[in-house]
Amino acid sequence: MKLIASVLLVSTALSVCAAPYPANSTLGERSLEERATGVVTTCKTKGHAALTFDDGPYYGATAGKTIANAGGKATFFVNGNNWDCIYNRADTIKALYSQGHVIGSHTWSHPDITQISAAQLNNQLDLVERALKKILGVKPRFFRPPYGSVNDAQVKILQQRGYTVVNWNFDSGDSMGKSASESIAAYKRLSYPNAVIALNHDTNKPTVDVVVPAAVSALKSKGYKLVSISECLGQSAYQSVGTPGQRDSSWKC
Template identity: 40%
Template sequence: VYSCSVANTFAVTFDDGPYKYTQDLIDYLDEQKITATFFINGQNYGNIYDYKDFLIATYNAGHQIAHHTWSHPNISSLTDAQLTLEITKLEDAFLDILGVIPTYFRPPYGEYTDASLKILNKFGYKVIVWDVDTDDWQVNNLATEKTNFLNGIAANPDVPGHISLEHDPLQITSQQLAPWAFDYVKSKGYKPTTVSECIGDNPANWYRTKSLR
């Protein structure tokens, strides 16, 4: 899935957290009464167990928690066994912390192969990519990131709604880019929402209670 299928929805999504700046973003979202989708790593900028309380609070606030592998490898270069470990290690952490396992998955770098999709399908994941890329993880410049965001929207005029990629561990993203993006989205008549809602999926399908391994 690259874009939204529900008209006039916009999923501004966040990868690679949790990390210390993510709380600033959550505070903003809660204040604005917006729910978003977070694609979580087990070990990347921080370790998921060090942010256990934060993750529980984010989940309880109604944000969508999703799977982004344990350690953020390019899964297209992994063996089947390595990818399975990346999936199950994070599933175990989600079960430990939240008592549920997400059903949505984003491959790091947006890279995947037919073989990796087959494994993800076996584990019951909906694979989500994006059609708007701020490139914030490489750029680290607010003006350029805003331009990338606008260009991504302009390049895909025929979709009902958009899915954009941001990274909440980055200070500029969580404190400046994300609030600007949400304000812009609303000013253009889009409803900011989770990926699940923007593709017409029921929130009851966000999680499962056991692994499909």
């Protein structure tokens, strides 16, 4: 564990992110210096690139459309109540799901889960599961810890609940103050066929408007296949798939 490096990166991220994002921003995903056992950071198959989007649903529909139009799939790790209430964005989630993108959990309110109790973590998971059951009828399989921050104790809880914990091996830098052109340049530096799980945020408008179209084009021209985390890991996308609910008074945060 390189704790010092991690702490430095966190403080940099927070100070950088304070200005350009709204007050409710929880951007600033931590670098993966602290890797817990059992956390996935890359795909099983060479030539696979799994674009992932955290902190939404927000502008995700735009990214989803771009990727689907290019014949690809992506993964959206959604919050319940972070930038917006998930029930206000139910149509976005349904659209992404119907395009074949995978919906995973990123907790209800985006806490650093290493700083909360087991009971609090379970509650964070319960609330997102309940929402996705109502909106899509599914129980998610994939979990992305906020800030990439997770330790062995939480991985154990998550795995007992059937989750696969997914971090990343490429950060577009969109929560670290990188400009769109810097993020695009980073994507262009990726070396095919090394498998990639890429971190992005669909709460960041330049990401969905500018970076994703360029990244999709760059990755495809290198030869990458744009896959969901399900295909990336060879695991079913959901722990269960059922019938969605109808909107009622319980659809609120």
